[in-house]
Amino acid sequence: MAGKSEPIATGHVQAHARSGQIQLALMAVLLAALLIAPMLLYPIFLMKLLAFALFASAFNLLLGYTGLLSFGHAAFFGGASYFTAHAVKEWGWSPEMGILLGVLGAAGLGLVIGAIAIRRQGIYFAMITLALSQMFFFACVQMPFTHGEDGIQSVPRGMLFGVIDLGRTMTMYYFVLAVFMLGLFIIWRFVNSPFGMILKAIRENEQRAISLGYSVARYKLGAFVMSAALAGLAGAIKALIFQFATLTDVTWQMSGEVILMTLLGGIGTLLGPIVGAGLVVTLQNYLATSDIPVTIITGVVFMACVLLFRRGLIGELAASRLGRTLGMRSES
Amino acid sequence: MTPLLQVSDLNAWYGESHVLHGVNMTVAEGETVCILGRNGMGKTTTLRSIMGIVRKRTGRIDFAGQDVLAMPLHRTARAGLGFVPEERGIFATLTVEENLMLPPVTAPGGMSIAEIHELFPNLKERRNSPGTKLSGGEQQMLAMARILRTGARCLLLDEPTEGLAPVIIQAIGDVLRTLKARGMTVVLVEQNFRFASKVADRFYVMDHGVMTQEFPVGELDARMGMLHEKLGV
Amino acid sequence: MTMIFGIPVQALMGQLLVGLINGSFYALLSLGLAVIFGLLRVINFAHGAQYMLGAFAALLLLTVGGVNYWLALILAPVIVGLFAAVVERTMLSRLYKLDHLYGLLFTFGLALAVEGTFRYFFGASGKPYAAPAQLTGAVNLGFMFLPVYRGWVVVASLAVCIAVWLLIEKTKLGAYLRAATENPVLVQSFGVNVPVLLTLTYALGAGLAAFAGVLAAPIYQVSPLMGSNLIIIVFAVVVVGGMGSILGAIVTGYMLGVIEGLTKVFYPEASNIVIFVIMAIVLILRPAGLFGKDA
Numbered sequence: 001m002a003g004k005s006e007p008i009a010t011g012h013v014q015a016h017a018r019s020g021q022i023q024l025a026l027m028a029v030l031l032a033a034l035l036i037a038p039m040l041l042y043p044i045f046l047m048k049l050l051a052f053a054l055f056a057s058a059f060n061l062l063l064g065y066t067g068l069l070s071f072g073h074a075a076f077f078g079g080a081s082y083f084t085a086h087a088v089k090e091w092g093w094s095p096e097m098g099i100l101l102g103v104l105g106a107a108g109l110g111l112v113i114g115a116i117a118i119r120r121q122g123i124y125f126a127m128i129t130l131a132l133s134q135m136f137f138f139a140c141v142q143m144p145f146t147h148g149e150d151g152i153q154s155v156p157r158g159m160l161f162g163v164i165d166l167g168r169t170m171t172m173y174y175f176v177l178a179v180f181m182l183g184l185f186i187i188w189r190f191v192n193s194p195f196g197m198i199l200k201a202i203r204e205n206e207q208r209a210i211s212l213g214y215s216v217a218r219y220k221l222g223a224f225v226m227s228a229a230l231a232g233l234a235g236a237i238k239a240l241i242f243q244f245a246t247l248t249d250v251t252w253q254m255s256g257e258v259i260l261m262t263l264l265g266g267i268g269t270l271l272g273p274i275v276g277a278g279l280v281v282t283l284q285n286y287l288a289t290s291d292i293p294v295t296i297i298t299g300v301v302f303m304a305c306v307l308l309f310r311r312g313l314i315g316e317l318a319a320s321r322l323g324r325t326l327g328m329r330s331e332s
Numbered sequence: 333m334t335p336l337l338q339v340s341d342l343n344a345w346y347g348e349s350h351v352l353h354g355v356n357m358t359v360a361e362g363e364t365v366c367i368l369g370r371n372g373m374g375k376t377t378t379l380r381s382i383m384g385i386v387r388k389r390t391g392r393i394d395f396a397g398q399d400v401l402a403m404p405l406h407r408t409a410r411a412g413l414g415f416v417p418e419e420r421g422i423f424a425t426l427t428v429e430e431n432l433m434l435p436p437v438t439a440p441g442g443m444s445i446a447e448i449h450e451l452f453p454n455l456k457e458r459r460n461s462p463g464t465k466l467s468g469g470e471q472q473m474l475a476m477a478r479i480l481r482t483g484a485r486c487l488l489l490d491e492p493t494e495g496l497a498p499v500i501i502q503a504i505g506d507v508l509r510t511l512k513a514r515g516m517t518v519v520l521v522e523q524n525f526r527f528a529s530k531v532a533d534r535f536y537v538m539d540h541g542v543m544t545q546e547f548p549v550g551e552l553d554a555r556m557g558m559l560h561e562k563l564g565v
Numbered sequence: 566m567t568m569i570f571g572i573p574v575q576a577l578m579g580q581l582l583v584g585l586i587n588g589s590f591y592a593l594l595s596l597g598l599a600v601i602f603g604l605l606r607v608i609n610f611a612h613g614a615q616y617m618l619g620a621f622a623a624l625l626l627l628t629v630g631g632v633n634y635w636l637a638l639i640l641a642p643v644i645v646g647l648f649a650a651v652v653e654r655t656m657l658s659r660l661y662k663l664d665h666l667y668g669l670l671f672t673f674g675l676a677l678a679v680e681g682t683f684r685y686f687f688g689a690s691g692k693p694y695a696a697p698a699q700l701t702g703a704v705n706l707g708f709m710f711l712p713v714y715r716g717w718v719v720v721a722s723l724a725v726c727i728a729v730w731l732l733i734e735k736t737k738l739g740a741y742l743r744a745a746t747e748n749p750v751l752v753q754s755f756g757v758n759v760p761v762l763l764t765l766t767y768a769l770g771a772g773l774a775a776f777a778g779v780l781a782a783p784i785y786q787v788s789p790l791m792g793s794n795l796i797i798i799v800f801a802v803v804v805v806g807g808m809g810s811i812l813g814a815i816v817t818g819y820m821l822g823v824i825e826g827l828t829k830v831f832y833p834e835a836s837n838i839v840i841f842v843i844m845a846i847v848l849i850l851r852p853a854g855l856f857g858k859d860a
Contacts, residue, residue, distance in 0.1 A: 069666050116845050119852040123608045123665050124804060128848065131801040134794075135841035142834060252797060256673060263670065295681030302674025306667050307656055383754055409756030421751045425743040433737070434744055435755035482756070 023270045043173045049281045050180040051238040056261040056273035058230030064268030066223045067203045071126045071255050072133030073231050076106040078249030080232030085152040085245035095158045099236040106232020114224035137250045151246035263305045266312025336361040342391035344381040351377045353541040364518040366528045369538035375521040379488045383415040384408040410438045414484030418491045420475040422463040429459040435482045442483035452477050469500035486517040493524050578709040584826020589722035592818025594799045597773035599814040603746045604766045607668030613792025614676040615771040618645045619778025620787045634697040641779045642772035649771030653764045683789035691786025718780050726815045801844040807857020
């Protein structure tokens with residue numbers, strides 16, 4: 001209540017060089033694993049996992065590095081999914097152009113929603129993004145191009161650059177992996193760019209950043225649009241993976257899911273959202289065949305994360321003795 | 333006789349910063365004790381630690397035979413301690429009357445509303461206006477008056493004269509003398525020597541989180557030169 | 566037939582009534598949210614789930630215990646309030662010292678868990694709950710037929726809103742609440758048990774949601790997800806009104822309900838989103854909300 005409170009974002013990744021290096025090393029191991037993974041696991045499952053991992057990483061870009069909690073990221077994810085699916089199926093666009101449209105559409109949505117939402121902070125920001133994305137959801141229900149409850153079905157994957165046939169599952173897998181790595185690289189560059197540094201300064205002391213002459217609102221909006229665009233990239237590839245764009249992806253439950261992935265893995269860590277997405281997607285796959293509704297588990301995991309390990313799995317690991325020994329986090 | 337309030341080896345922290353480094357202090361029943369010291373030496377923290385508002389503490393605080401250090405904050409008032417903060421803490425969304433009636437009566441022997449209105453006539457006139465529409469002096473009066481209703485045996489007063497006009501300061505002095513006549517115990521933090529010399533029985537001087545001197549009011553004049561130098565007043 | 570702006574009066578009045586009914590629920594729910602937020606600084610995402618729990622409590626009291634509507638109107642809020650008090654004491658109270666977003670995330674998880682549990686045991690489909698015999702039928706108002714139960718909902722919610730407002734503005738307990746909203750530490754130093762006050766406040770807010778749930782049971786069907794979309798609209802209502810004022814929450818609730826109802830008459834396609842559009846416009850023109858003081 002009164003007094004200082006523990007801030008939500010713990011973006012300590014780039015703050016400690018060695019921590020970043022360790023995570024990059026783990027990242028390399030992960031990449032190697034992903035290259036051979038489709039030999040062992042269902043490629044469709046792996047692609048779903050990659051799409052959600054990218055979505056969560058995009059979301060984390062906003063929460064982890066600006067402290068802004070968006071409760072409306074499904075609008076960008078599911079919105080891009082619709083745009084891409086429509087362009088590829090109805091207009092016969094190539095997959096790369098379809099994805100580009102999805103990303104630009106999500107960025108445009110992000111610009112509008114972000115510009116309204118950044119007028120308030122903290123809890124209000126969360127509520128406003130939630131309400132605006134719900135508005136987008138209702139719009140999707142009514143607009144004819146989304147085909148309402150049916151969704152856009154049988155979306156062709158098409159020929160990438162006119163030559164590579166994405167219809168073949170393994171080809172598609174490596175394409176998705178490439179997009180995923182590209183997305184992560186963009187996030188990594190963004191976070192470590194001068195723009196990212198200023199975001200960090202704003203998060204740590206907004207008043208000081210204002211007095212230094214930074215237009216805080218513009219930087220926040222920039223981060224918001226960037227995050228929306230990358231969430232759109234994830235949604236666009238998801239539409240091609242499943243050849244299907246659906247209302248499910250624009251619901252507030254989807255916005256909640258991506259928060260859970262990030263929270264579970266570790267807010268403000270590079271690896272956290274990926275690990276979190278992996279766990280949530282695996283859990284959902286596993287529970288899909290059982291009677292227990294996924295929402296019960298999701299809800300309980302949410303409560304447990306908030307009450308017991310707010311740093312998430314990667315954050316707790318980094319703060320543990322093992323993590324310190326590995327140099328994942330300096331003792332500050 | 334046993335003192336009403338005895339503070340022994342009190343240490344206190346604000347977050348990571350260690351503010352009180354072993355405060356020792358004794359206050360007898362009916363006594364008015366004043367803590368002097370420069371800003372940032374721990375005077376306010378001492379009052380807030382005794383009251384229990386600052387929670388990170390070690391040591392002992394015995395009040396009327398109970399160790400209040402271990403109590404939750406809402407129990408210290410029930411033990412008979414009353415706190416009037418430096419910023420006065422008048423509630424903007426409450427009327428003067430509501431502010432006055434807010435603290436629960438914790439023990440018999442508190443002032444009645446009639447007595448309070450006699451002591452602070454302004455509060456009676458303005459009882460229906462919002463608390464923060466009062467002048468600084470009236471706010472200070474209200475902050476004190478609402479504690480006097482509760483039956484508290486010991487008043488912790490933080491800089492009651494700060495920023496007030498001389499005529500108001502005089503009125504507050506009158507109130508403190510009236511309270512003394514009723515047997516109230518007061519621990520006062522004050523920068524205004526002239527005011528303090530008229531109401532206090534005994535002084536403590538605080539420096540970097542410990543009490544460095546203690547003397548009765550009679551020695552104040554003799555120590556004035558040293559105090560001026562030390563406190564930079 | 567009489568027409569206003571080319572719309573038959575009956576249709577207009579009918580939608581106005583629907584708007585007032587929806588407004589009654591918006592007002593009750595946003596009032597509870599505002600009371601909880603004022604003191605606890607928690608946005609109670611579980612408010613929709615607590616509304617659903619109120620409706621289910623009434624349904625179960627009837628089917629299992631044979632408890633009638635009138636008793637359920639009192640018992641259901643008490644039951645849900647007790648549940649909320651336990652949640653506040655054991656879990657939510659640990660989060661007050663942290664970023665307020667954690668309170669939102671925790672109650673979001675709580676809402677998912679509670680709604681999921683009810684869906685597991687009762688299925689997703691709605692169950693009817695009959696209005697009490699005294700409130701069935703309709704009254705002819707001359708220009709339209711007013712179903713008695715719907716009139717009752719408007720009256721009952723208005724009465725409860727006013728009662729809560731009086732409780733907060735005119736009673737000693739309300740003075741504690743207002744004072745603790747400003748400076749909880751000082752109020753506690755006066756000897757008021759503020760932690761208990763926080764628990765009571767959360768229970769009161771949840772009880773209000775449950776009361777709304779019982780009122781809603783005969784109009785909408787009782788289903789596990791009846792509160793999950795409603796809560797988002799109520800969030801928008803709260804953003805429009807500004808969280809600072811109890812009266813503001815009530816007035817905004819009714820007002821937006823009526824506007825939504827009228828939109829259904831004049832431009833039905835937009836009726837789902839009109840409240841969100843208003844929210845966006847208010848945010849652009851007056852970010853603190855219509856009644857808000859904090860920027």
